[in-house]
Amino acid sequence: MTKLTGAQMIWECLTLEGVEVVFGYPGGAILPTYDAMLGYKIHHVLVRHEQGATHMADGYARASGKVGVAIATSGPGATNMVTGIATAMMDSVPIVCITGQVGSKAIGSDAFQETDVTGVTLPITKHNYLVTRTEDIPRAIKEAFFIARSGRQGPVLVDITKDAQQGSAEFVWEHGPVRLPGYRPDLRTLPGELERALQLINNAERPLILAGHGIISAGARAQVLEFAERAQVPIATTLLGIGGIPASHGLNLGMMGMHGEAYVNSAIQQADLLLAFGMRFDDRVTGNLKTYAVNARKIHIDIDSSELNKNVRVDVGLVGDLRDVLQELLPGVQSADHSAWLDHIDSMKGDVAVRDIQSLPDTGHLYAAHVINDIWRLTNGNAIVVTDVGQHQMWEAQYYKHDHERTLITSGGLGTMGFALPAAIGAKFACPDREVWVVAGDGGFQMTMAELATIKQEKIKLNIAIINNFYLGMVRQWQEFFYEKRYAATPLLGPDFVKLAEAFGLRGMRIKQRAELQGLVEEARADSGTVVIDFQVEQEDSVFPMVPAGADLDKMIRRPARDVMIETGADPDEWELGA
Amino acid sequence: MAHTLIAYVEDKPGVLNRVASLFRRRAFNIVSLTVGRTEQAGVSRMTIVVDTDGPGARRAEANLYKLVNVLRVDDVTNKPAVVRELVLVKVGVTAEQRTAVLQLVNVFRARVVDISAEAMITEITGSQDKVESFIETMRAFHIISVARTGLIAMVRGGSKISANPPLVAAQLPEDGAAEGTSELSMSV
Numbered sequence: 001m002t003k004l005t006g007a008q009m010i011w012e013c014l015t016l017e018g019v020e021v022v023f024g025y026p027g028g029a030i031l032p033t034y035d036a037m038l039g040y041k042i043h044h045v046l047v048r049h050e051q052g053a054t055h056m057a058d059g060y061a062r063a064s065g066k067v068g069v070a071i072a073t074s075g076p077g078a079t080n081m082v083t084g085i086a087t088a089m090m091d092s093v094p095i096v097c098i099t100g101q102v103g104s105k106a107i108g109s110d111a112f113q114e115t116d117v118t119g120v121t122l123p124i125t126k127h128n129y130l131v132t133r134t135e136d137i138p139r140a141i142k143e144a145f146f147i148a149r150s151g152r153q154g155p156v157l158v159d160i161t162k163d164a165q166q167g168s169a170e171f172v173w174e175h176g177p178v179r180l181p182g183y184r185p186d187l188r189t190l191p192g193e194l195e196r197a198l199q200l201i202n203n204a205e206r207p208l209i210l211a212g213h214g215i216i217s218a219g220a221r222a223q224v225l226e227f228a229e230r231a232q233v234p235i236a237t238t239l240l241g242i243g244g245i246p247a248s249h250g251l252n253l254g255m256m257g258m259h260g261e262a263y264v265n266s267a268i269q270q271a272d273l274l275l276a277f278g279m280r281f282d283d284r285v286t287g288n289l290k291t292y293a294v295n296a297r298k299i300h301i302d303i304d305s306s307e308l309n310k311n312v313r314v315d316v317g318l319v320g321d322l323r324d325v326l327q328e329l330l331p332g333v334q335s336a337d338h339s340a341w342l343d344h345i346d347s348m349k350g351d352v353a354v355r356d357i358q359s360l361p362d363t364g365h366l367y368a369a370h371v372i373n374d375i376w377r378l379t380n381g382n383a384i385v386v387t388d389v390g391q392h393q394m395w396e397a398q399y400y401k402h403d404h405e406r407t408l409i410t411s412g413g414l415g416t417m418g419f420a421l422p423a424a425i426g427a428k429f430a431c432p433d434r435e436v437w438v439v440a441g442d443g444g445f446q447m448t449m450a451e452l453a454t455i456k457q458e459k460i461k462l463n464i465a466i467i468n469n470f471y472l473g474m475v476r477q478w479q480e481f482f483y484e485k486r487y488a489a490t491p492l493l494g495p496d497f498v499k500l501a502e503a504f505g506l507r508g509m510r511i512k513q514r515a516e517l518q519g520l521v522e523e524a525r526a527d528s529g530t531v532v533i534d535f536q537v538e539q540e541d542s543v544f545p546m547v548p549a550g551a552d553l554d555k556m557i558r559r560p561a562r563d564v565m566i567e568t569g570a571d572p573d574e575w576e577l578g579a
Numbered sequence: 580m581a582h583t584l585i586a587y588v589e590d591k592p593g594v595l596n597r598v599a600s601l602f603r604r605r606a607f608n609i610v611s612l613t614v615g616r617t618e619q620a621g622v623s624r625m626t627i628v629v630d631t632d633g634p635g636a637r638r639a640e641a642n643l644y645k646l647v648n649v650l651r652v653d654d655v656t657n658k659p660a661v662v663r664e665l666v667l668v669k670v671g672v673t674a675e676q677r678t679a680v681l682q683l684v685n686v687f688r689a690r691v692v693d694i695s696a697e698a699m700i701t702e703i704t705g706s707q708d709k710v711e712s713f714i715e716t717m718r719a720f721h722i723i724s725v726a727r728t729g730l731i732a733m734v735r736g737g738s739k740i741s742a743n744p745p746l747v748a749a750q751l752p753e754d755g756a757a758e759g760t761s762e763l764s765m766s767v
């Protein structure tokens with residue numbers, strides 16, 4: 001039997017788990033592991049901040065469906081990971097974080113760079129481990145990968161003491177399934193519930209599917225489409241559900257919720273049956289719960305039984321992997337004709353075009369909506385787009401039409417600014433042959449822009465669009481709407497992004513007029529290296545429609561209709577409340 | 580209303596912390612929590628009394644099942660179960676009061692476990708009602724200190740409960756109106 005050091009075991013385990021790339025940053029407590037790395041084929045990406053490592057692992061996982069891996073040292077290295085771990089937790093993304101820990105004898109002594117990392121990350125991981133003995137390493141890592149990718153996916157952290165990395169032991173890798181007596185990723189509902197669900201489905205007159213992230217995680221696109229097409233049920237998606245079913249599909253209405261189209265939210269309020277597929281009724285999609293879809297019976301399918309009846313009371317709850325549950329439901333789903341309902345929804349779409357910035361005559365000004373829409377057009381909708389958090393994120397969701405799964409990567413649940421750039425690096429490693437775009441605000445970009453150096457060092461090609469409105473735009477919008485335009489701490493002076501890119505050895509471009517857009521975007525795409533494009537857009541544009549937080553879902557602030565807007569701009573007095 | 584949950588958990592470091600942290604994080608108020616080993620090696624048993632309604636108890640149960648180290652959860656609130664708590668009450672007594680205390684102790688089927696010149700320690704085991712009213716009654720004297728173990732519970736009858744059943748049906752409340760908050764967060 002071969003003896004390995006704990007450090008070697010870590011790489012051996014990662015290799016056995018099929019890991020090809022890890023994102024990390026070294027330090028004292030993880031040094032033995034870094035030393036052992038040189039003997040293995042796994043590619044290590046040196047990040048510039050450990051938050052970046054976790055977002056890269058996250059972007060890698062979202063783009064590939066595989067588990068992403070991040071590595072850091074003890075203390076500050078591990079605490080820098082907290083934001084990325086919480087981001088992955090909220091969006092159910094499978095990542096494994098490996099952190100070094102001080103020697104097991106020193107634990108509890110406030111040793112140099114000692115932090116109780118399993119304690120700190122307890123509420124933001126699906127599970128975590130503190131490993132103090134070399135021989136326990138393989139099992140902990142194997143379990144970590146299994147837990148991260150099974151059931152409702154999520155982040156798992158393995159904290160390994162320095163002496164466990166340095167010690168030697170026989171390497172035992174248990175092939176076959178992991179046995180964890182208390183872990184039940186495959187809870188199922190009793191069969192009778194399926195019957196009750198079918199009763200409701202086959203008798204509904206105004207059914208609507210609410211499609212969430214679960215469609216993508218479960219790979220249930222085909223089942224959802226078969227269901228929707230056979231029973232003629234329109235589909236609204238959550239932010240993270242975008243791409244789960246093609247945007248161009250005739251039954252796909254688009255995004256629901258705070259910045260969803262008004263007719264989508266109205267359809268939810270008018271439906272008589274909501275079919276929630278792998279979504280969790282987050283407050284950003286329900287608005288006021290007391291008035292939320294009061295006319296509708298509700299069927300909720302989710303892999304996590306604790307989600308059922310958490311925010312919204314449901315009539316039937318089905319627990320399980322979405323694809324499996326739909327497969328069981330499908331034989332009982334009858335063909336139906338809901339043309340009256342579909343026509344009605346269609347008629348509500350009417351005024352969208354009137355209020356849509358895209359249908360405005362081109363005044364030469366650059367609006368973020370133009371930028372996103374043009375990027376969508378020029379990339380034929382085939383790019384992977386990784387967004388940051390803010391107005392630009394919502395415009396991306398509204399104007400980039402995603403037909404393919406795993407092509408919109410965005411921090412939904414936590415809304416983590418600084419996510420886009422590192423997550424895009426991870427996505428590019430997952431899909432090296434795909435065109436990857438970063439769509440970030442000038443604020444969020446500045447939070448993690450040091451990762452431009454990682455891009456340069458790794459020689460990867462990204463297209464980076466900074467939607468530069470010189471504001472923390474989404475917060476400014478809230479101040480405009482709800483705080484009488486008192487712009488406290490939202491005007492934002494950034495660096496010269498072109499020079500910044502050049503300082504990192506990358507190419508930079510700047511666009512202020514719409515006329516320049518197509519040419520420069522094409523040039524950026526054609527460049528074999530990463531290009532940073534500073535899109536200087538209309539500074540005080542707002543994202544419409546908007547359901548104010550906690551308001552009724554169909555009481556939306558609408559973009560003023562076309563003629564009003566051209567003359568006066570977005571004047572608050574012109575806002576209309578109502579569907 | 581108080582709900583009594585029994586959780587069988589793996590006897591590993593940190594598991595108590597995971598369970599307690601879950602209740603804190605989901606904003607449940609724990610009334611009492613006891614933990615101890617069971618007849619099975621490696622399995623501990625927790626009795627958790629939590630102040631919540633039916634749907635809340637169901638949510639607590641579903642969340643407990645998500646913890647990797649939790650093997651089984653039973654809500655015994657409405658099941659025939661023996662529920663017990665042990666309480667020590669130390670009272671300061673004068674020589675003249677001793678007989679009165681002893682009489683009360685007899686009535687409640689409690690015991691005197693220690694006597695010193697100016698104090699007595701009494702011990703009572705029983706349902707929550709019983710121990711509560713014992714403590715109330717003892718207030719007639721000068722109570723120096725009270726120590727309570729928290730409740731432990733066991734379902735009646737002879738059927739064997741596996742600490743780790745192979746199949747767990749996901750539970751849904753029949754009347755589980757989730758009381759959503761309408762005061763939503765105003766964060767961006």
Ligand SMILES: Cc1ncc(C[n+]2csc(CCOP(=O)(O)OP(=O)(O)O)c2C)c(N)n1
Nearest residue numbers: 390391392417441442443444472473474767
């Ligand atoms: C780490 C973090 N801090 C603060 C916020 C609150 N926040 C949400 S959107 C936003 C403004 C984002 O500004 P910018 O990146 O320029 O994007 P824009 O909204 O202008 O498109 C802020 C500060 C957040 N979501 N994340």
Ligand SMILES: [Mg+2]
Nearest residue numbers: 441442471473
């Ligand atoms: Mg901005």
